[in-house]
Amino acid sequence: MSSSKITSKGQVTIPQEIRDYLNLDIGSKVDFIIDENGTVKLIPLNVSVQSLSGILQRPRMKSATLEEMETAIQEGASDCS
Numbered sequence: 001m002s003s004s005k006i007t008s009k010g011q012v013t014i015p016q017e018i019r020d021y022l023n024l025d026i027g028s029k030v031d032f033i034i035d036e037n038g039t040v041k042l043i044p045l046n047v048s049v050q051s052l053s054g055i056l057q058r059p060r061m062k063s064a065t066l067e068e069m070e071t072a073i074q075e076g077a078s079d080c081s
Contacts (some may be wrong), residue, residue: 014042022046 002015002078008038022044064072068072 018042 002017004012004015006012019025022030022042023046024044027044031043031045033041033043036043
């Protein structure tokens, strides 16, 4: 069992043993959850930015010509009447 003190600013140092177990590094984020039994749980949110790189790439869109845009606008306008 590890223990820690709360500072005057409400901060707590997570003991090294726990940081190692949860794979937490400087800048890691965690969530605190109170479960249905009233137990407080520390949940690591340690998904690295590097592992997310490229996950939200935009699909390549085909460029439309001016004629294609005008045709689409006319077709859309005729649908409204």
